[in-house]
Amino acid sequence: MKRILVIMVTMWGLVGAAHAQANLAWCLEYMTRDYPGSTWLLQDDGAGVYIREWHSALAKPEQGQVEAVWPEAQAWKTDQIRSAQADFERWDRKELVALVKLLVKEINILRQNAGLPERTASDVKQALKAEL
Numbered sequence: 001m002k003r004i005l006v007i008m009v010t011m012w013g014l015v016g017a018a019h020a021q022a023n024l025a026w027c028l029e030y031m032t033r034d035y036p037g038s039t040w041l042l043q044d045d046g047a048g049v050y051i052r053e054w055h056s057a058l059a060k061p062e063q064g065q066v067e068a069v070w071p072e073a074q075a076w077k078t079d080q081i082r083s084a085q086a087d088f089e090r091w092d093r094k095e096l097v098a099l100v101k102l103l104v105k106e107i108n109i110l111r112q113n114a115g116l117p118e119r120t121a122s123d124v125k126q127a128l129k130a131e132l
Helices: 017-031 063-085 093-113 122-132
Strands: 006-009 013-016 040-042 049-055
Touching: 006 040, 017 040, 017 049, 017 063
Parallel strands: none
Antiparallel strands: 006 013, 040 049
16 A cells, blocks of 8 residues: 655644654644543545544544643643653763763863863763773
8 A cells, every 4th residue: 555645734733644653643742641542543545634543532533632732732742852852861862972072071171160170071081981
């Protein structure tokens, strides 16, 4: 079956169908966050994304209800993503590099206040090699 990307004007503006589906999913995740076990199935037959199946103690929302929660759902999902990104025990190399750079900046502020020379990237690399 050939999938056709449909450009739609929705509550989120001019977006691709995949983006609209993700936004609707965010809204539904937000709306059902207090209803454990809630599930749904979204579908796009070419005329826009809709809820094909709904399994929740919460009544299936109407389009207007979904549109009304979009600002809160977007903020909630953004917070969830940021919380996951801040979970340093699961970080990959990119996040660890950013953390080391931040810590070196903070350490150098303290060193300057104490009248000590700043640490360079080379200093940090040498210290890390010694620790490893």
